[in-house]
Amino acid sequence: MKPPKFRYVAPRSLDDAVELLASDPDAKVLSGGQSLMPLLAMRLAAPSILVDLQHVSGLDDIEDHGTSLLIGARVTHREIERSTLVAERLPILSAAVVHIAHPQIRSRGTLGGSTAHADPSGEWPTILLALGATMHTVSPRGRRTIEADDFFVGPFTSTLAEDEILTHVSVSTTRTAWSFQEAAVKKGDYGLALVAATGTPRDGVLLDPRVTVGAAVGSVRRVVEVERLLAGTPLTAALANEAAVTAAASIDPISDIHGNSEYRRKLVAALVRRAVTELTNGA
Numbered sequence: 110m111k112p113p114k115f116r117y118v119a120p121r122s123l124d125d126a127v128e129l130l131a132s133d134p135d136a137k138v139l140s141g142g143q144s145l146m147p148l149l150a151m152r153l154a155a156p157s158i159l160v161d162l163q164h165v166s167g168l169d170d171i172e173d174h175g176t177s178l179l180i181g182a183r184v185t186h187r188e189i190e191r192s193t194l195v196a197e198r199l200p201i202l203s204a205a206v207v208h209i210a211h212p213q214i215r216s217r218g219t220l221g222g223s224t225a226h227a228d229p230s231g232e233w234p235t236i237l238l239a240l241g242a243t244m245h246t247v248s249p250r251g252r253r254t255i256e257a258d259d260f261f262v263g264p265f266t267s268t269l270a271e272d273e274i275l276t277h278v279s280v281s282t283t284r285t286a287w288s289f290q291e292a293a294v295k296k297g298d299y300g301l302a303l304v305a306a307t308g309t310p311r312d313g314v315l316l317d318p319r320v321t322v323g324a325a326v327g328s329v330r331r332v333v334e335v336e337r338l339l340a341g342t343p344l345t346a347a348l349a350n351e352a353a354v355t356a357a358a359s360i361d362p363i364s365d366i367h368g369n370s371e372y373r374r375k376l377v378a379a380l381v382r383r384a385v386t387e388l389t390n391g392a
């Protein structure tokens with residue numbers, strides 16, 4: 110199928126992009142197009158105007174801010190994959206990015222597009238929630254920040270307003286204990302289950318753990334029951350087993366043609382066990 114008719118604009122400044130997006134309630138941002146273009150081709154989206162961000166300056170850098178990295182919304186998955194700064198300071202992103210589709214898609218798709226799209230099977234939503242990232246946005250009402258806990262609110266739903274542009278994501282680099290686990294039918298496929306776990310290790314225990322699940326559930330979410338179990342408790346193999354049982358009991362997995370909910374529950378339990386074991390080895 111062909112996309113419905115739309116007007117295409119490619120502003121050079123963020124101010125112009127904000128103005129164009131606000132000019133029509135059916136206008137939409139275009140970033141890498143790797144999710145939006147298939148939706149247009151299938152006529153599942155029919156925007157009046159596409160506001161392409163590719164020429165807007167200031168959205169495509171990865172900046173070191175000491176205890177955090179500030180990543181522009183237009184930074185592609187591939188740029189994250191190739192970044193030595195990311196590999197040194199946020200290795201969980203480097204470990205996860207290779208699970209996103211294939212190199213061609215990673216060359217076009219962006220961190221901002223993926224985050225705004227809020228796909229429950231997306232690696233970035235699962236990981237940004239586990240890292241407690243902060244989203245930076247701009248709209249005609251000005252700039253604001255949204256914590257990851259308040260950003261992902263449902264399947265393909267975030268708290269971004271229709272006229273709001275995600276400009277950057279800032280991610281703390283102080284959560285040095287981390288694990289990312291994914292189960293997929295084959296490399297490059299969307300995962301059947303994703304688990305991310307992070308925290309700050311101190312004297313064999315984990316401070317402020319965050320554990321998230323994606324793909325197996327309808328909306329990316331934290332598993333606070335597992336976080337409570339891990340917080341301040343010496344990390345052991347027995348704890349990894351207990352965390353797996355707790356995760357399985359705490360989630361309400363989806364069923365689809367790739368696997369029913371009981372299969373996904375078992376996958377999540379296995380991935381949580383692996384994640385906590387990795388945290389144990391790294392603490």
Ligand SMILES: Cc1cc2nc3c(=O)[nH]c(=O)nc-3n(C[C@H](O)[C@H](O)[C@H](O)COP(=O)(O)OP(=O)(O)OC[C@H]3O[C@@H](n4cnc5c(N)ncnc54)[C@H](O)[C@@H]3O)c2cc1C
Pocket residue numbers: 137138139140141142143144145146147162182208209210211214217218219220221222223225226228230231232233269273274275276297298299300
């Ligand atoms: C075959 C295939 C396989 C894929 N596999 C995976 C996978 O395994 N894992 C995964 O995570 N993803 C996967 N993707 C999706 C890919 O990662 C996309 O890059 C990503 O979902 C969207 O990023 P984008 O830059 O292409 O955004 P776009 O497609 O341009 O936009 C997506 C949505 O976000 C909005 N948007 C984009 N940027 C902004 C912004 N800055 N501010 C506000 N709104 C914005 C758009 O209006 C649109 O609604 C796959 C895609 C394809 C085609």
